[in-house]
Amino acid sequence: xxxxxxxxxxxxxxRRRSIDFSWPTFALLTLVLSVLVLLPLFWLVYYSxxxxxxxxxxxxNYIALVADPTLLRAYGLAIGMALAVGVLACIIATPMAWxxxxxxxxxxxxxxxxxxASFVTPPFLGAIAYEILAAPNSGIVNIMYRSVFxxxxxxxxxxxYTFSGLVFAIAxxxxxxxxxxxxxxxxxxxxxxxxxxxxxxxKSMTTLRKVTIPLVLPAMLxxxxxxxxxxxxxxxxxxILALPAGFHVITTKIWSLFQFPPRLGxxxxxxxxxxxxxxxxxxxxxxxxxxxxxxxxxxxxGTPRITELGPWKWPAIAFVxxxxxxxxxxxxxxILKTAFTGTVGDPINLSTLTLSHWRFVLFEFSxxxxxxxxxxxxxxLTATAxxxxxxxxxxxxxxxxxxxxxxxxxxxxxxxAIPGIVLGVGLFLSYANPTFQLYGTIWILLIAFMTIELxxxxxxxxxxxSGVHPELEEAGRIVGASRLRTLWDITAPLLRTSVVAxxxxxxxxxxxxxxxxxxxxxxxxxxxxxxxxxxxxxxxLGAICVLGIILLAASFAVVFxxxxxxxxxxxxxxxxG
Amino acid sequence: xxxxxxxxLTKSYGPLTVVKGVNLSVDKxxxxxxxxxxxxxxxxxxRLIAGFxxxxxxxxxxxxxxxxxxxxxxxxxxxxxxxxxQSYALWPHMTxxxxxxxxxxxxxxxQSEVTKSVRTILSATQLLxxxxxxxxxxxxxxQQRVSLARALVIKPEILLLDEPLSNLDANLREEMRFEIRxxxxxxxxxxxxxxxxxxxxxxxxxxxxxxxDGRIEQxxxxxxxxxxxxxxxxxxxxxxxxxxxxxxxxxxxxxxxxGLVLRCGSGSxxxxxxxxxxxxxxxxxxxxxxxxxxxxxxxxxxVTRQIYLGSHRDYLVSIAGGETVRTVxxxxxxxPVGQEVWLHFPPEKCRALAQ
Numbered sequence: 032x033x034x035x036x037x038x039x040x041x042x043x044x045x046r047r048r049s050i051d052f053s054w055p056t057f058a059l060l061t062l063v064l065s066v067l068v069l070l071p072l073f074w075l076v077y078y079s080x081x082x083x084x085x086x087x088x089x090x091x092n093y094i095a096l097v098a099d100p101t102l103l104r105a106y107g108l109a110i111g112m113a114l115a116v117g118v119l120a121c122i123i124a125t126p127m128a129w130x131x132x133x134x135x136x137x138x139x140x141x142x143x144x145x146x147x148a149s150f151v152t153p154p155f156l157g158a159i160a161y162e163i164l165a166a167p168n169s170g171i172v173n174i175m176y177r178s179v180f181x182x183x184x185x186x187x188x189x190x191x192y193t194f195s196g197l198v199f200a201i202a203x204x205x206x207x208x209x210x211x212x213x214x215x216x217x218x219x220x221x222x223x224x225x226x227x228x229x230x231x232x233x234k235s236m237t238t239l240r241k242v243t244i245p246l247v248l249p250a251m252l253x254x255x256x257x258x259x260x261x262x263x264x265x266x267x268x269x270x271i272l273a274l275p276a277g278f279h280v281i282t283t284k285i286w287s288l289f290q291f292p293p294r295l296g297x298x299x300x301x302x303x304x305x306x307x308x309x310x311x312x313x314x315x316x317x318x319x320x321x322x323x324x325x326x327x328x329x330x331x332x333g334t335p336r337i338t339e340l341g342p343w344k345w346p347a348i349a350f351v352x353x354x355x356x357x358x359x360x361x362x363x364x365x366i367l368k369t370a371f372t373g374t375v376g377d378p379i380n381l382s383t384l385t386l387s388h389w390r391f392v393l394f395e396f397s398x399x400x401x402x403x404x405x406x407x408x409x410x411x412l413t414a415t416a417x418x419x420x421x422x423x424x425x426x427x428x429x430x431x432x433x434x435x436x437x438x439x440x441x442x443x444x445x446x447x448a449i450p451g452i453v454l455g456v457g458l459f460l461s462y463a464n465p466t467f468q469l470y471g472t473i474w475i476l477l478i479a480f481m482t483i484e485l486x487x488x489x490x491x492x493x494x495x496x497s498g499v500h501p502e503l504e505e506a507g508r509i510v511g512a513s514r515l516r517t518l519w520d521i522t523a524p525l526l527r528t529s530v531v532a533x534x535x536x537x538x539x540x541x542x543x544x545x546x547x548x549x550x551x552x553x554x555x556x557x558x559x560x561x562x563x564x565x566x567x568x569x570x571x572l573g574a575i576c577v578l579g580i581i582l583l584a585a586s587f588a589v590v591f592x593x594x595x596x597x598x599x600x601x602x603x604x605x606x607x608g
Numbered sequence: 609x610x611x612x613x614x615x616x617l618t619k620s621y622g623p624l625t626v627v628k629g630v631n632l633s634v635d636k637x638x639x640x641x642x643x644x645x646x647x648x649x650x651x652x653x654x655r656l657i658a659g660f661x662x663x664x665x666x667x668x669x670x671x672x673x674x675x676x677x678x679x680x681x682x683x684x685x686x687x688x689x690x691x692x693x694q695s696y697a698l699w700p701h702m703t704x705x706x707x708x709x710x711x712x713x714x715x716x717x718x719q720s721e722v723t724k725s726v727r728t729i730l731s732a733t734q735l736l737x738x739x740x741x742x743x744x745x746x747x748x749x750x751q752q753r754v755s756l757a758r759a760l761v762i763k764p765e766i767l768l769l770d771e772p773l774s775n776l777d778a779n780l781r782e783e784m785r786f787e788i789r790x791x792x793x794x795x796x797x798x799x800x801x802x803x804x805x806x807x808x809x810x811x812x813x814x815x816x817x818x819x820x821d822g823r824i825e826q827x828x829x830x831x832x833x834x835x836x837x838x839x840x841x842x843x844x845x846x847x848x849x850x851x852x853x854x855x856x857x858x859x860x861x862x863x864x865x866x867g868l869v870l871r872c873g874s875g876s877x878x879x880x881x882x883x884x885x886x887x888x889x890x891x892x893x894x895x896x897x898x899x900x901x902x903x904x905x906x907x908x909x910x911v912t913r914q915i916y917l918g919s920h921r922d923y924l925v926s927i928a929g930g931e932t933v934r935t936v937x938x939x940x941x942x943x944p945v946g947q948e949v950w951l952h953f954p955p956e957k958c959r960a961l962a963q
Contacts, residue, residue, distance in 0.1 A: 511685045
């Protein structure tokens, strides 16, 4: 019997010594990622020590950085603004997250979905929405205020072109970070921890204070740090709201150093502290979230405890409605109204409804078509390239197929610490020179977007890879499939959904980018986000709103299509349970 | 004839050596169990055989041909082996049929032959009615059988199993043990089976290889391992035992710390210094009076714990010299805690251990 079987043994056909591609791939990727990440940083540091007028190494830029009161003021205002945004976002988001996650508030799921969807709103579009609503002269709120009380044209109720207006407008679009982290943390606090407090005699307020809040405190702090970081490195909203108010934050100041006469060395020196602050904030966030003892273990501990609001229901609803109106409902209504009426101040009735802005944007305005084409082309290229790189890097890192592959992971994550504007400066210095001459082409933008989006793509792909048990691949190898064949037959189909998700994520992130773009774009390489910014300078809010709606519609459409088309792996995998 | 040979096989990860010069030869058609506690290097040994990890030193030969050495490693897909993984590793995007057929398709067999072979193995593993299900729709035991079928269908030269039953619940595990043995008797593949469960090893194996700290402690038939352990580790790991340490009396006797002299029917004492004796729990005779039949290997002690377990009573007795002996007695031998008892260690059940 034994010998019979062995005679029949089926050898693997075409058994060849396959070439191991891991090393060349590893080397190539290390090179690509180093160029993407390290090169701009290198030139940034290099130029910060170069004089703008003559050759030679100098500390003049750093001296100017400390001595120049406008630069210091810009840093001071930026940090103050960012801290204020963090505090405000935390104050708005934490009670709201608690209401949504832990009480019997009606419509909890819808509220959560709305807040999550508001992530999609580009912050600069939000700032423009608030210009429409709360500019001192033309703002809808102020027009209504004047007409209700019959006041002079110089009177106004709210003014968004102020420091507090800027803080408010940015907080409206950064509070979802805090909200999502805190709400998720509250979901994970198992009810038995709170039950344990109750059984020992803790009243519900005591339990909330002593158990629940301390457990979500790390999430709160981490979310607040992200909000601070976002505010600090943001270019669009400050450029739209702070410049008319007559002050600079650091991002707009760096941008102004690029205006004629350009002071590149000073810009580089001014950008470096921003990079360092970002790294510090990210480290702080990581150490807060990484404290093991604080991490709440999910799983078997049952559903979270729900507090009954009772008579507090109505104030709670009013609070949530108020927050949602300010952050989502009013801005979107303002954008929609402006896109379909003649001017911002027009009342809404049949006679004022018009498609003139749409006609202007789509057919008359010469820059639109090029910008739309550039934007979607870059979105497509970036998403594809980033997903591909992230896929291979995470394979090498997670499967540890090459010693030292962990370094690739570090490189792929590093850009998360590089603010868009800093990267913009670095890339300008790297590629806008006689050797590369990439400035003025879309390639420099592609490089920028790839660098910016790499961490997000890598994070998604590597968590997807960790979800595929290595034994699934080994099972393929041992029955006779080569490494590549296993990747193709087994790993690829299992990752398809995640790949599509990562692609969409990167695409949506790319088409709304402004901070790095603003330094790298020229007349030939305009993008929709830049056009929106340009149009804002000329005050054409109707056209901006049309473009904003197009951007949002494209984002939602991409996500929708990716989830529905079975070839892309949308719902197909899920039905198989 | 040795079919699979491991020769001085060594594997280290950095400064940590996990497999330390393992020598083993397995005859064709035999089922060998690598048994040991977690971290003993058994799974790494299996993965070395499969070709997932390259060796640092030593060789692996199959039928005289070297497939792993310090210089070269034939990739797993070139070894004509199969493996059953701890997680089963069923591909969730393929049906039962597709999972099993995958290996055959790689070998470019005609479709009709693929279908025929898959159907044959599916009926041997009682899976035929489930062939169109996805793995997510199967119970744990069914998934386990699919994994077996997928491994067997390609008629491997060597079958490797990595703790295949550790994810099943107790009843199913026992059933699958016999199923694996039955399939082995039917197909007679040379099989290497890794487990940490001695009962699993006893039921399935032709040869048990006990591993500890990257080395082979002892290799032999289940009877050898159980009845004639050569080291304290093996005696302790396989079945409950008492290890009584002492000094060498002569080649066949050991003097315990309390002066108890144990004559040993088998094994040999260490040439000098400390040595030990292993006596299984159920081999010790316990009585309230001094046994008349025996005059050697007898000592008196005090009951420190007694537990009624339905079929028998479990005793802890502390004896002179401070050692505690665990033993079992029939239910009708009920001696309360604190009372004096006599223990008899039959010489033929005492095994002297040199190390």
